[in-house]
Structure formats: structure tokens, C-alpha cells
Amino acid sequence: MVLGLYDQQGLLRFSGRDLADCLAYAELFALADGSFSLESLVHEPSPEDRWVQPASS
Template identity: 60%
Template structure:
């Protein structure tokens, strides 16, 4: 499960995977720089350029693996 959070950290949508969340974002015309995707069940996280953690950094072409 993946959640789509807005820039204020509010969960706006959750779905089976990132494709569900991306479809939601496209449907409502959300700017990729204004939301982040998070795994809801502890899958690997990524650090996105806007300071949020995203499960799929390729969404906005940003991100790098989080260093431990």
C-alpha cells in the first residue's frame, strides 16, 4: 500500500501501489512537486528533493537512496 500526502503532510489518498496514487494525482491535476508518496508498510524509502520521503523518486525525477 502506498499513500499520497500533500505538502502539509495530510494523507490525501492511498492505493495498492504508486500507480494508483499517480492516477489520483493526474485525475485531480496535482503538481508532482506538491505531493509525496510513502509506503504505508515499511518498504524502502527515498529522500525526495523537496524534503519529503517518497517510495518512488522517479515520479518527479528527484530523489536518491536514503543513507543509513
């Protein structure tokens, strides 16, 4: 799993392989709790994403 750490403006500040990496980044740059969010950067494709229908001619 890859996590992204986003600041309050919604900018990706860091991506890491686990929660500990992201929290270490936040601690290193003295980001206060509540001033960032963590989100998964891995998109699980839905069945619609996997099967693209060719365009009719």
C-alpha cells in the first residue's frame, strides 16, 4: 500500500509505503495533528475500469 500525506491546501507533500513513514515526515517538518490528512494512493479498479467497450463504427 502507498499512502499520501496531504497538507491543508490539498497538496501532496509526501508519499510512503506505510503509516510510520508518513508520520515520520509530519514529525520531521513539525506538522501539527489536524494540519494534514493521509490517503491511500492505490486505486483499485472497478469492473467498469477493467473492461473498456470498443467504440461502435
